[in-house]
């Protein structure tokens with residue numbers, strides 16, 4: 306059976322709250338299917354894969370893992386489905402919402418630390434931020450924790466906007482310059498994620514609508530490593 310390569314439309318980039326959608330199967334293989342559009346987030350950018358199910362003719366097929374390869378999104382399944390079939394996708398929303406909370410919280414923490422002169426972030430996950438070279442102090446950590454919780458109470462909107470790489474004016478702001486350098490050169494249209502005046506960065510991930518959804522911090526802990534590397538561990542309530 307011949308299947309040509311088609312672009313999968315990414316529904317989650319415009320609507321991170323979309324939990325169900327209809328789509329057509331454009332390519333198949335052993336226990337995988339490519340769809341013409343999807344709301345499933347494929348793993349990447351520090352955010353793990355969504356899981357859930359595809360309903361095909363009343364039959365429930367589990368989506369175990371989702372990966373983007375080129376312009377196509379591959380849904381890895383627990384059984385085979387037919388080419389050309391119409392499917393109804395349902396995302397495991399509880400899991401996705403937790404991911405979005407942690408990921409959005411990570412954006413806000415990064416912005417707050419960098420604004421206080423933390424130095425550049427070199428690694429981040431759902432529980433950890435690494436800065437190097439960095440001079441983060443315990444005092445700064447308490448300050449950031451207090452500010453973070455205040456911003457959660459203020460319920461600041463998380464905005465998404467697009468900008469052209471060439472139009473993005475970073476001036477002589479070193480933090481923004483280094484951030485722009487990290488983005489692959491072949492990406493010209495940048496999807497920006499902005500949390501008020503507190504955090505602004507390029508990101509393709511999924512985020513909550515406003516800071517109240519993130520929730521307050523349960524813990525924020527600093528660890529100092531060799532060569533001016535500072536690790537901040539965090540957990541949400």
Ligand SMILES: [Zn+2]
Nearest residue numbers: 498508510511
């Ligand atoms: Zn993001």
